[in-house]
Amino acid sequence: MAALRPKGPLVSLAPALLPSVQTLPGRTIVLEKLEPKHAEDIFSVTGGTEASRAALWDYMAEEPFSDLETLKANIASKSKSTDPYFYAIIDRREDQPTFGKAVGHISLMRIVPDHLNIEIGHVMYSSVLQRTTGATEAVYLLAQHSFHDLGYRRLEWKCHSMNEPSRRAALRLGFTFEGIFRQHMIVKGRSRDTAWFSILKDEWDASLKSAMEKWLDVGNFKEDGSQIKSLQDLRAEQKS
Numbered sequence: 001m002a003a004l005r006p007k008g009p010l011v012s013l014a015p016a017l018l019p020s021v022q023t024l025p026g027r028t029i030v031l032e033k034l035e036p037k038h039a040e041d042i043f044s045v046t047g048g049t050e051a052s053r054a055a056l057w058d059y060m061a062e063e064p065f066s067d068l069e070t071l072k073a074n075i076a077s078k079s080k081s082t083d084p085y086f087y088a089i090i091d092r093r094e095d096q097p098t099f100g101k102a103v104g105h106i107s108l109m110r111i112v113p114d115h116l117n118i119e120i121g122h123v124m125y126s127s128v129l130q131r132t133t134g135a136t137e138a139v140y141l142l143a144q145h146s147f148h149d150l151g152y153r154r155l156e157w158k159c160h161s162m163n164e165p166s167r168r169a170a171l172r173l174g175f176t177f178e179g180i181f182r183q184h185m186i187v188k189g190r191s192r193d194t195a196w197f198s199i200l201k202d203e204w205d206a207s208l209k210s211a212m213e214k215w216l217d218v219g220n221f222k223e224d225g226s227q228i229k230s231l232q233d234l235r236a237e238q239k240s
Contacts, residue, residue: 015113016151019085024141027216028093029134031141034086034105039075041102042088043068045126052127059163060124061187084109084122089129089138096128103128106138108146110156118146119156123166133216136231139173140212143204153201161193170197172231174208207238 024031046056047065054064065071078086084107091098107122120142129135146152157175159166171177175197184194199208211234214220220228229237 013116013153014151016116016118016153017149018082018111018113019108019145019150022145022149024087024145026092026134026137026141027218028091028132029103029129029137029141030090030092031087031106031138032090033079034075034088035079036072036076038088038102038105039072040068041098042075042105042124042126043071044101045098045103045128046124047071056124056126059160059166060122063188078105078107078122083111085111086122087138087142089125089134091128091134093134098128103134104138106142108142116151116153117156118150118152118154119158121158133221133225136173136212137216140216143199143212144209147201147204155199155201155204157197157199158194160187161195163195167195167197170195174203174212174231174235175199176203207235211235211238 021033023033043065046053047068049064049066057064062074065074078084086105086107088102089104089106091101091103093099104125105122106120106124108118109121110117110119112118120139125135143155146155157166157170157173159170161167161180167177176199178196178198181194181196183191185192211231214234215227215229215231222228
């Protein structure tokens with residue numbers, strides 16, 4: 001008789017849900033479905049010919065947007081997409097000139113309800129949003145929404161292997177590095193190796209969610225806006 005070979009554990013899980021029109025409110029930002037009305041706000045912080053803004057698009061699928069009308073058409077197309085499903089990132093900081101305006105966009109993509117697998121991607125953080133509490137809060141809102149509202153069990157993060165800021169961000173946020181997919185894509189005529197990261201729902205529920213909520217809490221920030229405890233330190237405390 002042939003020996004039984006390992007096949008992995010049996011699971012009986014209902015398919016996850018697809019993202020739908022739903023606003024996800026946070027303390028410093030709000031995620032709402034991307035619409036054409038957000039185009040002018042997004043162009044004002046990501047568009048034009050300035051070198052610093054053009055650099056925002058280095059690792060994106062699109063080239064920089066030098067004129068508003070082209071970006072309007074791009075945002076209109078994105079707003080109709082169901083996969084990726086795009087969100088506008090709205091600034092809730094009342095002391096900022098961008099209060100109430102879109103300062104970037106982000107998406108849920110490669111959505112596979114039957115396998116309970118979903119990815120965060122198309123992350124466009126303007127300089128107004130980079131290195132702010134809102135940059136972290138946007139990922140928190142999508143992770144919590146994916147795991148607990150939509151029912152997914154695996155959340156992925158992928159980026160160009162040369163995109164060091166994105167790779168550092170994934171690790172800081174608690175994603176586990178899974179490896180490099182070599183010669184995975186050709187983007188803008190260039191060969192791209194892709195770095196893969198993931199968070200599992202069990203990991204999120206066990207410690208990552210709580211650590212991120214403690215980091216995001218207003219009590220974790222000084223009057224000047226600097227953090228008291230880092231996200232990495234809070235995760236370490238969860239494990240001790």
